[in-house]
Amino acid sequence: DAGVTQSPTHLIKTRGQQVTLRCSPKSGHDTVSWYQQALGQGPQFIFQYYEEEERQRGNFPDRFSGHQFPNYSSELNVNALLLGDSALYLCASSLLRFTSSYGYTFGSGTRLTVV
């Protein structure tokens, strides 16, 4: 049973560019959440998708957007990249009705470096 799969694993982009990160949730999960983890920090919640809609959003600017597809996979898009966007981006999946009690399954992340 595959867990959460993220691609690519590493990415280098130039300031001002746009980037798309991808995530396939664990089989049977219907909810995808995205987190940003800066070096030496805990994961910060970006947004969560359920039934192809953004369900909740953290304190991130509109440059961060996402999408969920009918097969539950998801994309995170970041426009107008800033140096401060350099981080590990984690995707986490869950089954919505059990999320609060059973937690999330995390992928290994995409390491984004903005130069």
Place this chain on the structure above:
Amino acid sequence: AQSVTQPDIHITVSEGASLELRCNYSYGATPYLFWYVQSPGQGLQLLLKYFSGDTLVQGIKGFEAEFKRSQSSFNLRKPSVHWSDAAEYFCAETSGGSYIPTFGRGTSLIVHP
């Protein structure tokens, strides 16, 4: 707003010694609490969780945690640390109707041989 405090940025222990990592949560009612571990370059793996019942919960890899409402704490323990336990440990909580866990900043565990 919810917040999770992990007061220790780094903890160093000798292999075979006992371990306790501290976590304090802010939610007034009963939160759902989690401990995750992150090895270098990897995602987060769930060690254990608490949402009701027995306040001492057992997790994977020999870890346990105790929920203490009076101290708003959920400390992680292990009686004998192995070198492979060296990693970053994160405490997290969800509360009320939120399905979104709030993470602490993490504690880095260093294990000396």
